[in-house]
Amino acid sequence: MTVAGWGSLADQAFISDSRTAALVDRxxxxxxxxPLGFDRPSVFASLxxxxxxxxxxxxxxxxxSTREYVGDSLVLRTxxxxxxxxxxxxxxxxxxxxxxxxxxxxxxxxVLVRFVEGQRGRSAVQMELAPRLEYGLTVPRPRAExxxxxxxxxxxxxxxxxxxxxxxxxxRLIASFELRPGESxxxxxxxxxxxxxxxxxxxDGRALAAATIEAWRSWTALHQGYRGVAPDAVRRSSLVxxxxxxxxxxxxxxxxxxxxxxIVGGSANWDYRFxxxxxxxFVMRALWVAACPDEADAFLRFLAQALGRLDxxxxxIVLGSDGRRAIPEHALTxxxxxxxxxxxxxxxxxxxxxxxxxxxxxLDSALLLGAQVERYDEATRDLLVSFAERAAADWRTTDAGMxxxxxxxxxxxxxxxxxxxxxxxxxxxxxxxxxxLPLDRWLQERDLIRTTVLDxxxxxxxxxxAGALGSDDLDxxxxxxxxxxxxxxxxxxxxxxxDAVRDRLTSGPxxxxxxxxxxxxxxxxxxxxxxxxLTGRPDEARRRFDGLAAFATDLGLMTEMVAPGSGxxxxxxxxxxxxxxxxxxxxxxxxxxx
Numbered sequence: 050m051t052v053a054g055w056g057s058l059a060d061q062a063f064i065s066d067s068r069t070a071a072l073v074d075r076x077x078x079x080x081x082x083x084p085l086g087f088d089r090p091s092v093f094a095s096l097x098x099x100x101x102x103x104x105x106x107x108x109x110x111x112x113x114s115t116r117e118y119v120g121d122s123l124v125l126r127t128x129x130x131x132x133x134x135x136x137x138x139x140x141x142x143x144x145x146x147x148x149x150x151x152x153x154x155x156x157x158x159x160v161l162v163r164f165v166e167g168q169r170g171r172s173a174v175q176m177e178l179a180p181r182l183e184y185g186l187t188v189p190r191p192r193a194e195x196x197x198x199x200x201x202x203x204x205x206x207x208x209x210x211x212x213x214x215x216x217x218x219x220x221r222l223i224a225s226f227e228l229r230p231g232e233s234x235x236x237x238x239x240x241x242x243x244x245x246x247x248x249x250x251x252x253d254g255r256a257l258a259a260a261t262i263e264a265w266r267s268w269t270a271l272h273q274g275y276r277g278v279a280p281d282a283v284r285r286s287s288l289v290x291x292x293x294x295x296x297x298x299x300x301x302x303x304x305x306x307x308x309x310x311x312i313v314g315g316s317a318n319w320d321y322r323f324x325x326x327x328x329x330x331f332v333m334r335a336l337w338v339a340a341c342p343d344e345a346d347a348f349l350r351f352l353a354q355a356l357g358r359l360d361x362x363x364x365x366i367v368l369g370s371d372g373r374r375a376i377p378e379h380a381l382t383x384x385x386x387x388x389x390x391x392x393x394x395x396x397x398x399x400x401x402x403x404x405x406x407x408x409x410x411x412l413d414s415a416l417l418l419g420a421q422v423e424r425y426d427e428a429t430r431d432l433l434v435s436f437a438e439r440a441a442a443d444w445r446t447t448d449a450g451m452x453x454x455x456x457x458x459x460x461x462x463x464x465x466x467x468x469x470x471x472x473x474x475x476x477x478x479x480x481x482x483x484x485x486l487p488l489d490r491w492l493q494e495r496d497l498i499r500t501t502v503l504d505x506x507x508x509x510x511x512x513x514x515a516g517a518l519g520s521d522d523l524d525x526x527x528x529x530x531x532x533x534x535x536x537x538x539x540x541x542x543x544x545x546x547x548d549a550v551r552d553r554l555t556s557g558p559x560x561x562x563x564x565x566x567x568x569x570x571x572x573x574x575x576x577x578x579x580x581x582x583l584t585g586r587p588d589e590a591r592r593r594f595d596g597l598a599a600f601a602t603d604l605g606l607m608t609e610m611v612a613p614g615s616g617x618x619x620x621x622x623x624x625x626x627x628x629x630x631x632x633x634x635x636x637x638x639x640x641x642x643x
Contacts, residue, residue: 145257
């Protein structure tokens with residue numbers, strides 16, 4: 050039997066209930082699933098280690114597979130064609146019947162449904178369910194309960210309900226059955242915390258499948274306002290962002306996975322199943338473009354609620370999707386890692402870092418939403434004012450930067466620029482913030498930041514703005530300068546910087562974050578598309594945009610990075626940043642240049 054883990058990441062499909070996610074490969078193997086929440090422990094993790102749990106439903110003999118999402122949804126349909134027979138498997142994380150539109154994700158019964166249907170001939174189907182709880186550490190003991198099988202260990206219980214009799218073989222469940230055209234079988238895997246609730250009622254897999262497809266259709270119908278470049282890709286990316294949203298809070302996690310490496314075989318393997326403040330303005334703009342303003346507003350409300358009163362405390366730059374601040378990082382040494390890329394990490398110590406750019410990203414998001422807000426509530430107002438005050442007081446200090454350097458802090462250019470953004474947006478929001486505000490000081494510090502960056506970030510040796518003050522090292526993060534309004538793209542020094550990035554940091558359409566960065570970074574690549582459009586090179590920008598489209602999978606999913614030459618997707622997936630970059634670049638290409 051084949052398990053997930055060692056093929057290309059392009060083979061992985063993403064399904065979600067806007068509370069958690071699962072990945073399904075072309076062979077019908079679910080190799081990643083964390084019930085009850087994005088960053089909760091996995092029960093299937095063969096993506097990271099073949100022995101860490103899986104659930105396969107596939108053909109008993111060799112067959113060709115094709116797949117697609119069912120309409121505008123995150124419901125996956127895979128067809129297995131063995132020549133003289135064919136059947137399909139529909140995979141989904143369920144919504145409750147009646148969930149629609151804005152209810153998507155708020156009404157999840159925590160059920161993973163797999164619906165198998167005969168298409169042609171007599172299809173021989175095999176099912177194997179081998180859960181391994183707590184990232185593969187725990188093997189539950191299966192126990193038959195009538196037609197169901199319950200599997201429980203520690204603070205998690207699973208129950209499989211299905212139309213087909215299954216056999217218990219020590220640590221797994223197996224079944225073999227045949228389907229003729231029109232015949233079907235449904236399997237439902239329910240998950241719950243036995244310490245907190247009684248076992249749920251037996252689900253109706255068919256009813257859940259129909260309700261989930263209808264709920265996605267309803268959500269999509271409410272978010273159809275975009276009419277620009279690449280509408281299909283923008284719509285798919287907006288669905289991915291919805292799938293990465295914890296609908297209970299509005300938080301958008303960076304990716305659905307942990308420890309898919311930046312370099313295959315390397316140790317730069319990070320847990321991305323959390324919500325970064327940095328993503329906020331990029332997410333907000335992307336959701337706004339994709340006609341999802343309510344989702345954007347929910348993210349800002351989540352932030353105000355999660356951070357509470359700062360009172361001089363360090364701003365946490367990453368949070369759990371439920372608002373937790375402390376997400377300590379440690380290695381799971383028992384797991385091999387994807388293609389032997391160790392260590393596998395859970396948690397992320399970036400929560401302890403100082404990253405000044407988040408101040409600007411939060412206030413930029415508030416300005417974007419300002420059109421629909423007359424006056425902010427007290428919690429949001431206090432948050433925004435405290436961020437502006439922090440930018441005015443701290444912009445001179447060093448930090449870890451937006452790439453989250455773990456060696457030492459530096460005076461990163463992008464951090465200074467985003468402190469300028471924080472003060473600039475706070476000044477523009479003054480009437481909505483209300484109360485006594487130190488506007489004169491904010492104006493003074495904003496202008497001083499601009500002067501400092503223009504004087505000290507420019508490198509005569511490089512002929513471009515450098516990644517840090519006083520440095521000569523080029524860094525693609527400086528592409529943010531015209532995108533946030535710090536400096537016009539047509540300014541001679543900014544144009545020279547854009548040209549330097551294009552000439553020195555690119556491999557085809559891909560942009561590397563810095564010289565020597567092994568793989569192309571998709572977000573930076575889309576930033577360059579926007580910058581090229583702003584400098585009056587729309588044809589060049591469109592060619593780059595179209596070239597980047599080739600790096601999406603057949604299902605329209607994108608990882609964080611791409612290996613130049615091979616085009617292999619690299620890193621955690623699906624990556625919110627990459628889909629955000631696509632949406633924002635498509636919007637930029639759709640605008641008449643002024």
